[in-house]
Amino acid sequence: MIVPFLDLRAPHAGLEPALEEALRRVLRSGTYILGTELQAFEREFADYCGARHCVGVGNGLEALHLILRACGIGEGDEVLVPANTYIATWLAVSHAGARPVPVEPDPRTYNIDPALIESAVTARTKAIIAVHLYGQPADMDTVNAVAARHGLKVIEDAAQAHGAKYKGRRAGSLGHAAGFSFYPSKNLGALGDAGAVVTNDAKIASTVRTLRNYGSSTRYYNEHIGFNSRLDELQAAFLRVKLAQLDNWNARRTAIANRYLEALADAGLVLPFVPTWAEPAWHLFVVRSKYRDELQKWLDASGIMSLIHYPVPPHLQRAYAHLDIPEGTMPVTEAVHREVVSVPIGPHMTSENCADTVRALKAFARQGHTSPAGT
Numbered sequence: 001m002i003v004p005f006l007d008l009r010a011p012h013a014g015l016e017p018a019l020e021e022a023l024r025r026v027l028r029s030g031t032y033i034l035g036t037e038l039q040a041f042e043r044e045f046a047d048y049c050g051a052r053h054c055v056g057v058g059n060g061l062e063a064l065h066l067i068l069r070a071c072g073i074g075e076g077d078e079v080l081v082p083a084n085t086y087i088a089t090w091l092a093v094s095h096a097g098a099r100p101v102p103v104e105p106d107p108r109t110y111n112i113d114p115a116l117i118e119s120a121v122t123a124r125t126k127a128i129i130a131v132h133l134y135g136q137p138a139d140m141d142t143v144n145a146v147a148a149r150h151g152l153k154v155i156e157d158a159a160q161a162h163g164a165k166y167k168g169r170r171a172g173s174l175g176h177a178a179g180f181s182f183y184p185s186k187n188l189g190a191l192g193d194a195g196a197v198v199t200n201d202a203k204i205a206s207t208v209r210t211l212r213n214y215g216s217s218t219r220y221y222n223e224h225i226g227f228n229s230r231l232d233e234l235q236a237a238f239l240r241v242k243l244a245q246l247d248n249w250n251a252r253r254t255a256i257a258n259r260y261l262e263a264l265a266d267a268g269l270v271l272p273f274v275p276t277w278a279e280p281a282w283h284l285f286v287v288r289s290k291y292r293d294e295l296q297k298w299l300d301a302s303g304i305m306s307l308i309h310y311p312v313p314p315h316l317q318r319a320y321a322h323l324d325i326p327e328g329t330m331p332v333t334e335a336v337h338r339e340v341v342s343v344p345i346g347p348h349m350t351s352e353n354c355a356d357t358v359r360a361l362k363a364f365a366r367q368g369h370t371s372p373a374g375t
Contacts, residue, residue, distance in 0.1 A: 003305060003344050004353075005273055005306065007170045008189075011242070011249070017239045019241055022037075024235075026234050034213070034369065035232060037240065038230075038233055040236070041054075041237075042056055044360075045239075047067065047082055049170045049178070053197075053202065054197070055205055056196050056231025058194070059194065060159040060180060060183065061088045061195070062212075064092030066212060068092060068093065068178075069096055069211055072126075074096055076096040076098075077097075077098040080152075081102055081112075081129050081131075082112040082130070083102035083105065083132070083314070084313060086159075086309070087319070089161070091150065093164060100314075101122075102315055102330060103324065104332045104333055104334055107332050109138075111130070111131065111138040112131065112138055112183040114139050114142035114143050121146075122193030122196060125152060128153070130143050130156055131157040132164055132281075133160065133185065134280070134284040135282050136281075137171055137275065151269060157174055158180050158198075159179065160181075160281070162186060164181065165324075166278060171281075172198035172231050173371075176199065177201060178197070180195055180232075182194035186346075190235040190244050194231050194232075211224055211226045212226070248347075250347075253282035254280075257280070257282045257285055260285055266362075266367040268289070268364075268369060269288065270285040282345060284345065286342050287343070289341065292340065295364055297362055298363075298364045299343070299361075299364075302356075302363070306344070308340060308342065311343050312337060359371055
């Protein structure tokens with residue numbers, strides 16, 4: 001039997017009547033862009049995040065990009081970004097015309113290390129993007145404190161953190177603005193590409209609304225050189241249906257993560273570290289092993305699907321060769337990318353699939369693969 005990494009069909013099985021009704025509602029409306037479904041979803045998701053505003057956009061990358069534009073960040077500016085993240089975080093900075101400046105992660109949480117941020121600030125620095133990687137919130141109080149001392153904007157990359165909490169507050173309400181992705185595999189996933197900007201800042205929200213729609217707030221009158229990046233009515237309607245299930249789905253993810261943490265304590269792996277102030281959304285369950293490649297082959301042979309998030313860090317990607325950040329410059333990040341493997345987790349993962357995954361990981365440890373990662 002194969003244990004899938006994530007079953008994208010199962011969440012929809014019980015929701016088909018509601019999703020079909022959402023489709024019919026949009027069809028009957030005759031409005032397919034910037035209509036009432038989007039307005040309703042924007043209100044509901046802002047309320048969910050504990051924020052004042054939500055602006056639906058085309059995808060998560062565009063959410064970050066438009067936030068930067070709305071903050072006036074562009075050519076000649078620098079934005080501090082995690083060295084350890086998916087490349088979309090960096091791409092948003094580049095699309096805005098600014099320069100991404102990488103900061104190493106905390107080796108326990110893999111999120112941006114607040115202790116290293118201040119030394120990376122220069123006269124050109126305008127913002128910090130804190131990524132809630134794998135669904136675990138970054139240490140936002142410390143990030144915000146550094147930003148306040150230097151007059152910097154704080155942007156959350158919450159693409160993997162729908163429903164995650166930091167000291168009781170949800171991701172999306174922890175900085176000046178947050179970018180969300182609703183890519184189908186996310187904790188809250190659309191049936192296609194979709195994203196949103198969440199913020200308490202009315203000016204940022206208003207500017208993003210204009211930028212997403214060709215730079216226009218009144219039809220055929222353009223205040224900015226804008227973009228076409230709108231969350232469409234159909235995806236908004238689907239997301240409204242699924243938003244009602246998000247807390248329940250996240251609770252299931254948490255139960256699986258807790259089972260892994262308990263069962264794998266002696267499996268010779270570096271397991272996720274969760275600070276006392278964090279309530280992760282558990283988008284991914286990521287372990288580390290010095291024998292990562294052998295581990296992934298073992299899992300494959302055992303019928304357990306796994307993925308690597310991510311094999312090559314942004315600073316070593318060909319796309320960023322022009323920044324001239326040579327291998328060895330970011331040793332913590334590079335070690336993480338050599339050693340991580342993501343094992344199956346999802347709201348519809350069965351107890352049997354979870355047990356099979358645990359057995360395979362423990363069996364790998366019994367082969368003598370127990371040397372700690374990062375050495």
